[in-house]
Amino acid sequence: MRKRARRRPPLECWKICIFSACFILQRVEMLVHRSGPFRVRPVRPPRLKAHAPCMEADRVVSDRRSFDALPAMNDEGYRSVRRIESVNKIPFWPTWAGGGIRAMLLNNRDEWDPFLLLAHHKHSFSPWDPLRRIQKSIMPEGFPMHAHGGIETVTYMIEGGFLHCDSHDATPSAYRKGSVQWMEAGTGILHQEMFETFSNRNADIELYQLWINTPTDMKMRSSSVTMLGDEYGRPLPVVRRESGDGRVCRTEVIAGIVDGQSPDFRTNLPVTILRCTMQPGADFEHTLPSAEDTAVLYVRRGTILLGRADADKRPTRRFTYGWTDLFNQEPKERMSEDATASEGDLVVLERDGTKVRFTNTGPGEADVLFLSGPPLRE
CATH class of the missing domain: 2.60.120.10 (Jelly Rolls)
Incomplete structure (x- = not known):
């Protein structure tokens, strides 16, 4: 007598259907666009003539020559406040x-x-x-x-x-x-x-x-x-800074050093991780250690303005990421070094400059996560 095949429980069937549908959608998305939905691809803004000394410095370092061979940077080529590489809107x-x-x-x-x-x-x-x-x-x-x-x-x-x-x-x-x-x-x-x-x-x-x-x-x-x-x-150390009009920026130091204060923990890499909560109109400024070339910040809440108001104007690249990369919008350019970032924005900073500066321009409190560290190139 032939045994009847055991029927799968309804809940197990639903699991198989859901995971199969997710797998098929992921395969279709990868075939059509060859990238994952979370991938962030910042595009470098056009190079200016003022960047020539920095580019020459990169060339000398890549050739592994002595640092004494680096060209001296004048005021035109050196930017103390870091420029914006890109502003990326991340979906929820x-x-x-x-x-x-x-x-x-x-x-x-x-x-x-x-x-x-x-x-x-x-x-x-x-x-x-x-x-x-x-x-x-x-x-x-x-x-x-x-x-x-x-x-x-x-x-x-x-x-x-x-x-x-x-x-x-x-x-x-x-x-x-x-x-x-x-x-x-x-x-x-x-x-x-x-x-x-x-x-x-x-x-x-x-x-x-x-x-x-x-x-x-x-x-x-x-x-x-x-x-x-x-x-x-x-x-975790907390550093409070007041601007001229009494606006307070509260910086919680998760890793790194701010105003001589650091956590009671030694990290393997000299990275900086800061959480900044800012009252409306408050400013944040941080001087980066010389080795921490990579700098990124993420806006959890509020609206901030990055950069210097008196710097040369240049385009700022913006990217919006939807449910999949199929629905990406074209980059929106804005001819200013000052870039506004709001909730859900991930901001990439260029590597020339020693300071990071941003201001809370929104009506409410701003909450920003700041990251910087030395590239391993591995």
């Missing part, structure tokens, strides 16, 4: 119920090196949401056990909590608002990160996660996890 992708993510795969290494990925998560989980039970069976609320190797991950909690366990400590522990987890993957580490939710109240969760490349000679080191924050006895 819905993921878990009541939330989404802005994910920025920094895969153009020449522009982003040593940074690999920046993700801005914002979620709200309600215990009375009828769809959560169905969704959790398809997509867990967080990131189950997975592996990392050869990089560093930095997780900064803006709101809510993350439940973390790893191959060093299997006991889940929560780190919450204002805390930072700095994980060096080294030769390899397994870890799990799940959102901290509750059965009797809403859970609002917001965080940044940054991936940083490490030099080749550091990739084979032992893995480690370091926690920063008040509850761990390593508070």
Whole structure:
């Protein structure tokens, strides 16, 4: 007697249909446009004559000659305040119920090196949401056990909590608002990160996660996890600066040095990670260390104006990224060094100059994440 084939449960069939549809859409998108939906491709603005000394300096360094051979830069060729390379509008992708993510795969290494990925998560989980039970069976609320190797991950909690366990400590522990987890993957580490939710109240969760490349000679080191924050006895320094009219810019130093203050933690790479919250009209200015050529900033909230008002006018490249690269808009040029960036904008700065400057021009508070570091060229 022939056995009847076992019918798949309805929920399992739905899973197969959903994942199959996602796979087909991804393949079609890649075939049509040959790039992922998150890819950011900044385009260099036209070179000016004033850039000639900088270009000559790049040529000399690439030839590995002595730094004494670098040409002297006069006032015309040297820019103290960094210019804007591009302004990129990043889409907000819905993921878990009541939330989404802005994910920025920094895969153009020449522009982003040593940074690999920046993700801005914002979620709200309600215990009375009828769809959560169905969704959790398809997509867990967080990131189950997975592996990392050869990089560093930095997780900064803006709101809510993350439940973390790893191959060093299997006991889940929560780190919450204002805390930072700095994980060096080294030769390899397994870890799990799940959102901290509750059965009797809403859970609002917001965080940044940054991936940083490490030099080749550091990739084979032992893995480690370091926690920063008040509850761990390593508070993050906060620098308050007032402009002439009393407007306050509050800078939280996650990594690096600002006004002589730095966290009680030594990073493998001399990177700078700052969170700036600014009152309307407040200014932010930071002098970059000489080795930190790469500089990027992301606007979480508000509107800011970047650059110098008295500098030479030039086009500013703008890119808008939709659900897929098929719906990209043509770059919009603006003939000014001053570029306005608003919520969801990722700004890339050129590498000539020693200072970064921006002003909150919006009616409310501005919240900006600033990153800089030395390129590894690996």
